[in-house]
Amino acid sequence: MDPLLAFGFWAYVLTVAGVYAIFVLGLQVQVGDTGLLNFGHVAFMAIGAYSLGLMVTNGIPTIVAIPIAVVLAAIAGVLLGLPTLRLRGDYFAIVTIAAGEILRILVQNRQDETGGTLGLRRASGAWRDWNDSMLDWLDGLGLRDLDRRVPLLVITWVTAVLVALLLMHIGRSPWRRTLRAVRENEDAAAAVGKPVFRLKLQALALGAAIAGLAGVYFTFLQTSLYPENFEPIVTFIGFAILILGGIGSYFGTVLGSIVIAFIISGVRFLDFPIAEDKVAALRFVVIGLIIMGMMAFRPQGLFGKKEELHLD
Amino acid sequence: MKAVDGATFTVRRGSITSLIGPNGAGKTTAFNLVTGFTRADSGTVVFEGRNVTRRGPDQLARAGMVRTFQLTRVLGKMRVIENAMLAASEHPGERFVNALVPRRWKHREAEVRERAMEMLDQVGLAAKAEDYAATLSGGQRKLLELARALMAEPTLVMLDEPMAGVNPTLGRQLLDYLARLREERGLTVLFIEHDMEVVMGVSDEVVVMGEGRVITQAPPDEVRRDQRVIDAYLGAAGEAEA
Numbered sequence: 303m304d305p306l307l308a309f310g311f312w313a314y315v316l317t318v319a320g321v322y323a324i325f326v327l328g329l330q331v332q333v334g335d336t337g338l339l340n341f342g343h344v345a346f347m348a349i350g351a352y353s354l355g356l357m358v359t360n361g362i363p364t365i366v367a368i369p370i371a372v373v374l375a376a377i378a379g380v381l382l383g384l385p386t387l388r389l390r391g392d393y394f395a396i397v398t399i400a401a402g403e404i405l406r407i408l409v410q411n412r413q414d415e416t417g418g419t420l421g422l423r424r425a426s427g428a429w430r431d432w433n434d435s436m437l438d439w440l441d442g443l444g445l446r447d448l449d450r451r452v453p454l455l456v457i458t459w460v461t462a463v464l465v466a467l468l469l470m471h472i473g474r475s476p477w478r479r480t481l482r483a484v485r486e487n488e489d490a491a492a493a494v495g496k497p498v499f500r501l502k503l504q505a506l507a508l509g510a511a512i513a514g515l516a517g518v519y520f521t522f523l524q525t526s527l528y529p530e531n532f533e534p535i536v537t538f539i540g541f542a543i544l545i546l547g548g549i550g551s552y553f554g555t556v557l558g559s560i561v562i563a564f565i566i567s568g569v570r571f572l573d574f575p576i577a578e579d580k581v582a583a584l585r586f587v588v589i590g591l592i593i594m595g596m597m598a599f600r601p602q603g604l605f606g607k608k609e610e611l612h613l614d
Numbered sequence: 615m616k617a618v619d620g621a622t623f624t625v626r627r628g629s630i631t632s633l634i635g636p637n638g639a640g641k642t643t644a645f646n647l648v649t650g651f652t653r654a655d656s657g658t659v660v661f662e663g664r665n666v667t668r669r670g671p672d673q674l675a676r677a678g679m680v681r682t683f684q685l686t687r688v689l690g691k692m693r694v695i696e697n698a699m700l701a702a703s704e705h706p707g708e709r710f711v712n713a714l715v716p717r718r719w720k721h722r723e724a725e726v727r728e729r730a731m732e733m734l735d736q737v738g739l740a741a742k743a744e745d746y747a748a749t750l751s752g753g754q755r756k757l758l759e760l761a762r763a764l765m766a767e768p769t770l771v772m773l774d775e776p777m778a779g780v781n782p783t784l785g786r787q788l789l790d791y792l793a794r795l796r797e798e799r800g801l802t803v804l805f806i807e808h809d810m811e812v813v814m815g816v817s818d819e820v821v822v823m824g825e826g827r828v829i830t831q832a833p834p835d836e837v838r839r840d841q842r843v844i845d846a847y848l849g850a851a852g853e854a855e856a
Contacts, residue, residue: 472714476699476707476723479692483700486689489651493683494701494766495675496708504710 313451314523319563320458321519323556325536326543327465328512333541334550335478336505337485338387339395341537342402345382346510348532350375350517352409352416355425355527364427368518375514379507387502399534410529422527429454429522458519462559465512466552473552481505535586539566542589545596548603557604565589617643621828623821625770627662628796630803632813635823636847641806642684644823645774649681650674661770676703678769682762682776684806686755690748694739697747697758698730699723701765733761736791738784753779760788764795773805777812789816814838822846 325347332338353374357367386397409416416422436453472478483491484501492498521527543562547554569585576584596603618640625631633641646652648659650671658667661679669677680701689697705726706712707719734740737757742750750758756779763771771792777785793816795801807813813820814834822829822837824846830837837843 468714475713475716476705476719476726477710477713479696479700480708482692482696483689486691487687489671489683490687490689490762491700492651492671493649493675493681493687494762495672495680495703496700497672499670508710 310449310451313449313455315563315567316560317451317455317458317519317523318567319560320455320462321516321523322540322543322563323462323559324458324465324519325513325516326540326547326555326559327462327469327552328509328516329537329540329544330509330550330552330555331469331481331505331512332509333544335473335485336481336502337391338502338506338509339391340398340506340509341395341534342382342398342400343509343513343540344532344534344536345398345402345405346375346378346513347517347520347536348402348405348409349378349510350514351425351521351527351532352422352517353514354427354518354521355422356415358427359422359424364429364432367427371518372511372514375517376507376511378514379510380503382510383503383506387499387506399537402532402534402537406529406532409532416529417527419529424525425527426522426525429525454519454522458523461515461519462556465515466556469552539589542593545593545603548606550607551603551605554603554605562589562592565592618647618826621823621826623828623831625802625804626819627802628800629818630793630796630805630816631819631821632817633804633806633821633823634808634810634813635829638825639823639846640826641823642774643826645681645772645806649679649772675766675768678767679772680763680766680768680770681772682756682759682774684774684778686752686759688747688750688755688758690746692747693743694734694745694747694750694758695727695730695743698733698761698765699726701762702726702729703767730761730765733765734758736764737761737788751779753781756780757784757788768801770802770804773803775806775808777807777809785812792816 325343328346329340329343332340332343350371353371354364354367357370358364362370382398382401386394386401389397410418412418413420433450433453437448437450440448440452480491480496480501483496484498488498491501520531524531539562543555543558546561547556547558565588566585569581569588621640621644623633633644635641643652647654647657650669650673654667658665660666661674661677666674666677666679675681689700692700702722705719705722707716707723712718731740731743734743737760739750739754739757739761742754747755747758756776760773760776763773776788780788789812792801792803796803817834819831820834820837821831822840822843829842829846830840832840
């Protein structure tokens with residue numbers, strides 16, 4: 303069947319979008335709310351994914367491994383933040399991108415434990431069984447012959463929406479007001495007694511935990527993990543989503559993820575009269591054009607606040 | 615290069631003390647050193663009987679030492695009222711663990727909002743409460759900084775040229791308000807100011823700096839007659855003309 307018409311293919315694309323949505327919601331807390339230019343966000347997703355993968359392949363039950371993987375990502379956020387968060391914006395950005403690459407190369411070289419470039423197989427643990435039980439259950443409800451990818455699609459998006467709602471709920475708290483104050487002016491926040499460093503650390507850890515959760519769903523989706531899944535481009539796709547959806551808007555993040563995921567996954571199936579590897583490169587051209595177009599014509603993103611843009 | 619060297623001065627509890635000196639004397643640097651925004655290479659800061667030399671600015675602010683900035687630092691993309699509310703001390707809702715549980719901080723938040731409104735009213739910004747702070751004029755930003763500093767309920771408030779750009783009538787009212795806070799709550803005020811009329815009119819003590827040093831610290835009448843002070847100002851003016 304033509305892949306463009308296959309339901310399974312679009313279910314896959316939408317699941318990727320859901321993983322990105324969760325991933326970028328974490329980025330939104332750091333970049334949008336707190337002003338931390340974290341260019342190494344993919345590292346936290348890698349920690350979530352590989353922690354889960356390494357635990358389940360070493361006999362730890364999947365249900366136990368998931369929360370531990372998320373907590374480990376948060377701890378990684380704290381560990382990265384402690385020495386680096388005193389750096390000003392751009393220096394912090396440089397350190398985070400380096401930290402992400404160091405982690406990826408480390409995973410690649412520790413072949414005995416991680417599988418290195420050969421991949422970490424069966425990293426999704428009990429997910430396949432869960433998936434089957436859910437399909438059976440849905441079958442019992444009269445939803446017969448569903449695509450195998452439907453349960454993960456649904457669960458990923460339920461999670462993404464829950465995370466977004468949770469962040470919106472937190473968003474009304476005075477805590478987030480202090481984060482925004484840190485974003486606007488650290489000195490002003492410190493001058494009235496706000497613990498700037500601790501707030502940045504909290505934002506980084508929360509964002510990292512959310513990225514770790516994205517890593518869990520990524521693992522369920524891919525079953526095998528490879529270091530090249532966690533190259534810096536993933537973070538930059540995250541930033542593209544952030545810019546498209548609008549910095550500061552959780553809803554925009556969710557919508558931006560869908561658009562970008564369709565472009566990334568969809569473009570390769572379109573029939574261009576050029577070589578296959580060039581089609582792969584084409585999607586980054588398209589993403590680049592989208593970012594440039596947004597910056598030029600709608601810099602606040604789809605759902606950002608326009609009135610905030612011209613203030614300073 | 616030393617911007618401030620050998621600058622020792624005391625601010626008496628409950629006093630209004632001004633810090634004056636020609637441009638480049640090191641007044642703002644002295645503020646930065648005292649409030650922890652700049653690390654001092656040597657020297658000590660004693661606040662309420664405790665040595666607080668190496669403390670960070672946020673720690674000092676929570677201990678009651680709150681400052682404003684000469685070049686205002688308003689939180690531009692936040693509402694005026696949010697700027698003021700931010701400064702409230704001991705707000706349980708600002709703790710990460712409480713962020714998800716509104717009933718733990720709803721009450722305090724309402725209190726804080728009310729107090730912030732009062733404070734904005736006091737500095738004449740009540741009508742601007744819901745505007746973005748970035749839309750304020752230079753003088754209004756000074757006022758917002760003052761409101762924000764007072765909102766933190768400091769025991770010592772340090773104001774860096776609070777009157778610059780503020781209309782003189784309102785400036786006068788604010789000085790009266792500060793004086794009233796001193797009477798009622800024992801607030802201590804240290805401020806940097808260039809307007810000698812204001813300085814001489816409200817200060818209990820005047821600290822004079824020149825070229826990174828404290829030249830003298832005395833009541834206004836004495837300072838006015840002090841030859842070293844006159845020389846410092848004339849000296850600076852003379853160099854400027856040369």
